[in-house]
Amino acid sequence: MDFKSQLNIKEVPNHIAIIMDGNGRWAKSHNKPRVFGHKKGVLSVRNVVEGAGEIGVKFLTLYAFSTENWNRPKVEVAALMQLLVATISSEVSSLNKNNVRLLTIGDLKSLPGNCERELEKAKEKTKNNTGLSLVLALSYSSKSEIVRAVKKIATSVRDKQIEIDSIDNDLINDYLDTADIPSPELLIRTSGEYRLSNFLLWQIAYSELYFTNKYWPDFTKEDLFEAVFDYQNRERRFGLTSEQIKN
Numbered sequence: 001m002d003f004k005s006q007l008n009i010k011e012v013p014n015h016i017a018i019i020m021d022g023n024g025r026w027a028k029s030h031n032k033p034r035v036f037g038h039k040k041g042v043l044s045v046r047n048v049v050e051g052a053g054e055i056g057v058k059f060l061t062l063y064a065f066s067t068e069n070w071n072r073p074k075v076e077v078a079a080l081m082q083l084l085v086a087t088i089s090s091e092v093s094s095l096n097k098n099n100v101r102l103l104t105i106g107d108l109k110s111l112p113g114n115c116e117r118e119l120e121k122a123k124e125k126t127k128n129n130t131g132l133s134l135v136l137a138l139s140y141s142s143k144s145e146i147v148r149a150v151k152k153i154a155t156s157v158r159d160k161q162i163e164i165d166s167i168d169n170d171l172i173n174d175y176l177d178t179a180d181i182p183s184p185e186l187l188i189r190t191s192g193e194y195r196l197s198n199f200l201l202w203q204i205a206y207s208e209l210y211f212t213n214k215y216w217p218d219f220t221k222e223d224l225f226e227a228v229f230d231y232q233n234r235e236r237r238f239g240l241t242s243e244q245i246k247n
């Protein structure tokens, strides 16, 4: 089925977040080393970024490397970091051509120096683009993001920059890595796992969740359109009754 032509273009989510999972199992099923799956996964990223742009998504957040992923075998971590540097530097011109702005969330300082530098360069070079904002979650975990935010808020209170009574949802938002990024309406996870793995716990409080069995390297923009189609056939109630929503 062609899902793209069936989408209501006025109701496309502003922000889609994706837990790109299954590279290793995809590689295993093709009798290849895990890194081969990660390389193939980069092609899916390119395709899905293109698809998100085509339907007018404004923010696409991709979970690329979690805080917990540092505990993987050293060779895999090194290969992922190398792939990241190579991909970022080779993609900047196409990001610019497609008017894509690159952003990041997570603890960039914990990345190898060359990765951090490439990312900062790419963000600087794409900062004036006005199309899709591509947000890479790198060395990211939601709990560590919240811990960092709480420390910053406590410091602001101690230094009398804010009052305790001014702490509310909006203020907490402003202290998270995602301060300038709206909450995702739709969260997708590939590879048949039904968990959040420490991703955007605060931000997805009211997101619609979509799970697919496809491994990330097999996920294409058609699959993205299918997820958006599924999303568009749901009723988001935010605690209200269905009747309230319809009236």
Ligand code: IPE
Pocket: 020, 021, 022, 023, 024, 025, 026, 064, 065, 066, 069, 080, 191, 216
């Ligand atoms: C997702 O694929 C990519 C990263 C976490 C970096 P995995 O590497 O987790 O693949 P599986 O889950 O082992 O198949």
Ligand code: IPE
Pocket: 019, 020, 021, 022, 063, 064, 065, 066, 069, 193, 195, 197
């Ligand atoms: C989540 O995938 C992190 C990324 C996609 C970057 P994992 O493969 O690390 O998640 P778990 O450990 O299986 O939950």
Ligand code: MG
Pocket: 021, 022, 023
């Ligand atoms: Mg995995």
